[in-house]
Amino acid sequence: MENKLKFLIENVNLYYGDSHALKDINLSIEEKEITSFIGPSGCGKSTLIKSLNRLNDLIENCKITGTFLLDGINIYKDIDPNLLRKRVGMVFQKPNPFAMSIYDNIAYGPRTHGIKHKVDLDEIVEKSLKKSAIWEETKDRLKKSALSLSGGQQQRLCIARALAVSPEVVLMDEPTSALDPISTAKIEELVLELKKEYTIVIVTHSMQQAVRISDKTVFFLMGEVIESNKTTELFSRPKDSRTEDYITGRFG
Amino acid sequence: MKAMIDKELAVLHEELLIMGGLCEKAIKNATKALLEYDLSAINTTIYTEIEIAKKERDIEELCLQLLLKQHPVARDLRKISSTLKMLTDMDRIGRQARDIAEILLQTDLSRHIRNTHIKEIATASMKMVTGSIDAYGDNDLQACEAVIEEDNLVDELFNEMKKDIIEMVLADKTQIENGMYLLMIAKYYEKIADHATNIAHWVEFSNTGKYKGEDIS
Ligand SMILES: Nc1ncnc2c1ncn2[C@@H]1O[C@H](COP(=O)(O)OP(=O)(O)OP(=O)(O)O)[C@@H](O)[C@H]1O
Ligand SMILES: [Mg+2]
Numbered sequence: 001m002e003n004k005l006k007f008l009i010e011n012v013n014l015y016y017g018d019s020h021a022l023k024d025i026n027l028s029i030e031e032k033e034i035t036s037f038i039g040p041s042g043c044g045k046s047t048l049i050k051s052l053n054r055l056n057d058l059i060e061n062c063k064i065t066g067t068f069l070l071d072g073i074n075i076y077k078d079i080d081p082n083l084l085r086k087r088v089g090m091v092f093q094k095p096n097p098f099a100m101s102i103y104d105n106i107a108y109g110p111r112t113h114g115i116k117h118k119v120d121l122d123e124i125v126e127k128s129l130k131k132s133a134i135w136e137e138t139k140d141r142l143k144k145s146a147l148s149l150s151g152g153q154q155q156r157l158c159i160a161r162a163l164a165v166s167p168e169v170v171l172m173d174e175p176t177s178a179l180d181p182i183s184t185a186k187i188e189e190l191v192l193e194l195k196k197e198y199t200i201v202i203v204t205h206s207m208q209q210a211v212r213i214s215d216k217t218v219f220f221l222m223g224e225v226i227e228s229n230k231t232t233e234l235f236s237r238p239k240d241s242r243t244e245d246y247i248t249g250r251f252g
Numbered sequence: 253m254k255a256m257i258d259k260e261l262a263v264l265h266e267e268l269l270i271m272g273g274l275c276e277k278a279i280k281n282a283t284k285a286l287l288e289y290d291l292s293a294i295n296t297t298i299y300t301e302i303e304i305a306k307k308e309r310d311i312e313e314l315c316l317q318l319l320l321k322q323h324p325v326a327r328d329l330r331k332i333s334s335t336l337k338m339l340t341d342m343d344r345i346g347r348q349a350r351d352i353a354e355i356l357l358q359t360d361l362s363r364h365i366r367n368t369h370i371k372e373i374a375t376a377s378m379k380m381v382t383g384s385i386d387a388y389g390d391n392d393l394q395a396c397e398a399v400i401e402e403d404n405l406v407d408e409l410f411n412e413m414k415k416d417i418i419e420m421v422l423a424d425k426t427q428i429e430n431g432m433y434l435l436m437i438a439k440y441y442e443k444i445a446d447h448a449t450n451i452a453h454w455v456e457f458s459n460t461g462k463y464k465g466e467d468i469s
Contacts, residue, residue, distance in 0.1 A: 208323055235325045237461040247325050250255045 003030035006169060006199045007052065012066035014047060014056070021047045023223040025066070029169075029216075034191060034200045036210040036231070039220030040251060045203045048220075049171050052201065053088040054081050070169075086113060089162035093174040095154035097146035097161070102129075102138050105146045105157060109165040124164050132160035133190050152183025159190065163198075170194065172202040176209065188213050207247055211235050219243045257322045261331055264314055268335055268342075271307040272385035272451075274300055275342050278349035279381050279444060283374045285353055286437065289362040297353035304346035308339050315339075327458070334458040338388070341447040341454075345381060348440040348447075355433050364427075364434055368416035373409040376402065377441040380448035388455045396452035406445040413438040 007029035014022035022044050029035050037045040047056070054075060056062045068075045075084050086109075097105050106125045115121060125142070129135040134156040138149070146157055155175060162170055172191070176184040191200060191213055204210050210217050211231060218228040219240075227234060227243045238244040245251050278300040285293035315332050318324065324332055365371055380402050387395035413435065421431040457463040 207325060211325070233467075236329070237467065238326055244326050248255070248328050249257065249322075 003033055005029070006031040006071065008067075008069040008072075009048075010067045010069070012048075012051070012064065012068065014044075014051060014065075015063045016059070017061045021223050022051075025225055027218060027225055027228060029199065029201060031199050032195060032197070033215040034195050034202060034213055035216045035218065036214035037201065037203045037218050037220060038205070038207065038210050038246075039226075040246065042222075043220040044223045045220055046173050049173055049201055049203055050090075052169070052171055053085050053090055055090065057081060086165045087167055088169040088171060089165065089167035091155070091158050091162050091170065091172040091175050094178050095151055095158050097149070097154050097157050099145065099147055101143050102146050102149070102157065103142040105161050106164045109161060113165060128160040128164040129157075131163055131194070132156045133186060133193075134160060150183075152179050152186060155179060155183065155187060156190065159187070159194075163194075167198065169199045169201065172200065174203050174205060177205060184209075207235070219246060221246070257318070257324065257328060260314075260318055260322070261328065264311070264318065264332070264335060267307070267311050267314065268338060269385070269389050271304060271311060271339070271342050272388060274304045274307060275345045275349070276378075276382055276385060278304060278346050279378050282349040282352040282356075283378055285356045286361065286374060287365055287371060289356070289360050294353045294356050297349055301346045301350035304343060308343045311335065311339055327461075330458045330461060334454040337454045338451050341450045345444050345447045348444050352437050352440050355437055359430055359433055361430060361434060361437075364420065364430060368420065368434065369409050369412040370416075370434060370438060373406060373413060373438055373441045376406050376409060377445040377448065380406065380445050384448040384451040384455070387452055391455065391459055393456060393459060396456050399452040400449055403445050403449045406442055410438055410442040 005028050007027075009025055009027040009029075012022055012025040013020065025048065037049060039045055050056050051064060052068065052075075056064065064076065070079070070084070070087065073079055075088075098108065100108075103125055106128050107121045110121060110124050115124070126135065126139075129138055134153055137153060138157075141148075146154065149157060155178075159170070159172075159175075175191075176187050179187065188209065191202065194200060202209075202214065214231045216228065217231040217234045219226045219234065219238075219242075221242055227238060227240045229239070234243065235247060238247060278297050281293040281297040281300065284290050285297060315336050318332055322328065361370075380399050383395055383399040383402070386392065387399060417431045417435050417438075420434075421428050453464055457468070461467060
């Protein structure tokens, strides 16, 4: 059964000044699937994932052409960036909780979207922490600083924070690269669980992680998409020899 | 960049090729024992089978180490998984060559060589074993196809053998036991040919990602 298309990326080019960071990208991202982006350092994975919720708008002399459609809506023309970021959340490589309580970290997003009542916020906080598999570890210390959590816990908190505004898509840029294997396994389990409700795009340097969790894999090289396919297919029978060289560790 | 895995896969390839060579030696000696009633060839077959079994364990260990250390994907994974499959087929070839030799410890069948198709079936399956091992050594897909095609001939020869043996025992009831032995030997050759065919299929899979024409992961 084919899923519904969530993102359609058409003829996208992105320049940082003179440097051509994304070249003619055409890509579709299915709803409620996990799509992973792989490729060597500097190939444009973060650049593309950031452009899916317009974090590039903040960068000076970054120029983008082509279209990004979210459910058919052009995200650079027909939607307010703040609304876009509510629908498309982001989790970064290094856990970056705000220097405030665990509770306020989660409540922050909903508050900025106008939810003020404590009962509502309490419910959102609990639900988000539960979905992120960190409720049991934090329910007795919600008023404590988020910075008192371990790295792995902080990352799950950041995922909870992203979920608190009920996004449709969650973008993750190397969410486990700073974590130990056990925290990594927890996040991977969590991501698989989240797939039931959310569309997920994840950048990873771990081939094994891409194989373990993603439905589709996209391989990037020097700003281009070289190959995009079902993960099992891409890792079993890559079509392009550059993909094969990269995934089998013979790159360079 | 010459990856570490390339060197290790090259060693693996060599080792399996050596094991394949031992299989050829086993079936050649079993056949010599049968056709010429050569007792020293029976001995050689049995000792070769023991060597094959040891080689199988060593290569299996090598495969498991590679899986553990390298997390292979794509063609590397196919190389290792097909090696594990071929190991089983080669082990069976060795085992069945030994089974033939052990029957020959019980009885001398040399008087039945001429009036049956046993020499033909032995020669054809031996040729298939050599063909499959060569196809493996050279990653030769055409040679794989030839081996797979040849299996039909062996199946036909096995049917011929059944007829030959019925005739043989109808003509001389004292040969019933030898007839059974001969049928078993023919069946071993027929199975050996199947294993050679399997090897050819795994060589194709390792090189193309397709097993009997189908994608498998
Ligand atoms: N703000 C920026 N200004 C100028 N160039 C940039 C900027 N951000 C990224 N680049 C360049 O764009 C290219 C793609 O970078 P990007 O961060 O998308 O790579 P990446 O695939 O995420 O790499 P990594 O795996 O190391 O995170 C690189 O050449 C990088 O130097
Ligand atoms: Mg990056």
